[in-house]
Amino acid sequence: MTNASARPGKIADFHCDVLGKLLYSPELNPLDSSANPADNSLDVTLDRQLAGNYMLQAYAIYLTESKPKTIYPLLRSIDLFREKILSCPEYEMVRSKSDLERAVAQGKIAALLTLEGADGLEGDWALLRNVYELGVRILGLTWNYANWAADGVLEPRQGGLTAKGRELVRISKELGLLLDVSHLTDTAFWELVELTERPLIASHSNARAICPHHRNLTDDQIRALIALDGRIGLTYVPYFVTDRKEAYVKDLLPHIEHICSLGGENHLMLGSDFDGIELHVNGLRHAGEVGNLREMIVSAYGTSFAEKLLNENALRFLSKNLPE
Numbered sequence: 001m002t003n004a005s006a007r008p009g010k011i012a013d014f015h016c017d018v019l020g021k022l023l024y025s026p027e028l029n030p031l032d033s034s035a036n037p038a039d040n041s042l043d044v045t046l047d048r049q050l051a052g053n054y055m056l057q058a059y060a061i062y063l064t065e066s067k068p069k070t071i072y073p074l075l076r077s078i079d080l081f082r083e084k085i086l087s088c089p090e091y092e093m094v095r096s097k098s099d100l101e102r103a104v105a106q107g108k109i110a111a112l113l114t115l116e117g118a119d120g121l122e123g124d125w126a127l128l129r130n131v132y133e134l135g136v137r138i139l140g141l142t143w144n145y146a147n148w149a150a151d152g153v154l155e156p157r158q159g160g161l162t163a164k165g166r167e168l169v170r171i172s173k174e175l176g177l178l179l180d181v182s183h184l185t186d187t188a189f190w191e192l193v194e195l196t197e198r199p200l201i202a203s204h205s206n207a208r209a210i211c212p213h214h215r216n217l218t219d220d221q222i223r224a225l226i227a228l229d230g231r232i233g234l235t236y237v238p239y240f241v242t243d244r245k246e247a248y249v250k251d252l253l254p255h256i257e258h259i260c261s262l263g264g265e266n267h268l269m270l271g272s273d274f275d276g277i278e279l280h281v282n283g284l285r286h287a288g289e290v291g292n293l294r295e296m297i298v299s300a301y302g303t304s305f306a307e308k309l310l311n312e313n314a315l316r317f318l319s320k321n322l323p324e
């Protein structure tokens, strides 16, 4: 088990879209925010992670809707991850429990590779196995639309998993690939819960009872994730936080409170969606401002709960579910 308690206030973030931006703007520098143009910057950069006291960052491979979603941009994204992020010694790639323990022991930022949308795998199990070999450890089945595996939240027919998607669940279990339900339709969510024998995560979704957005989770969905010992990543997408015009850091509190009231104290973590959003919560514009969230949680609930939400719940999930 990782010794998270020795690193108070450290941040573990289960979702950002830096790789999505790098794919289309490879000139951006994920190590130094001052090197980027102000109008086309990255929310998550090394200097900002250090300022925010980060210990873990999940980097999602995301292929935009505007270009073909094939294996080529997916592989290019993994190369960008290695060349532009992992090449810096402050990071340690995490594919296994022992990688995670080493990253924590050495005080590095654990870098976890995830895939947002199975589209680029093209329904080919050989591609899936290769992508796993390259280090992808968490897979979100869809983005907002339908693909070969399942329907995403904005797909009008609101379907569930395809036959191939069901096989994907089975093969993912064999491989040890973890599954992410953020972006799925409610139908696909429940079919997946029915099929899975492993914990699921919602890497970047809030509570629908607090903010009625289809990307947020219903109370029954939150209970189902908790029952599977899965995780919910509190996200800072302003319109998933509140339906008012402006979102503030304090608007995250009712989501925390609500998910905990359903039994989620040991299942809630962070999933910023930085670099996947054009608008930001006031006071949470980039990784360097996460201290505002930390301060608010500490003053509302005290340090031991804050540690769970900021890092311990995420680390315990990985310690339990990553391969040896």
Ligand SMILES: [Zn+2]
Binding pocket: 116, 182, 183, 204, 273, 276
């Ligand atoms: Zn997303």
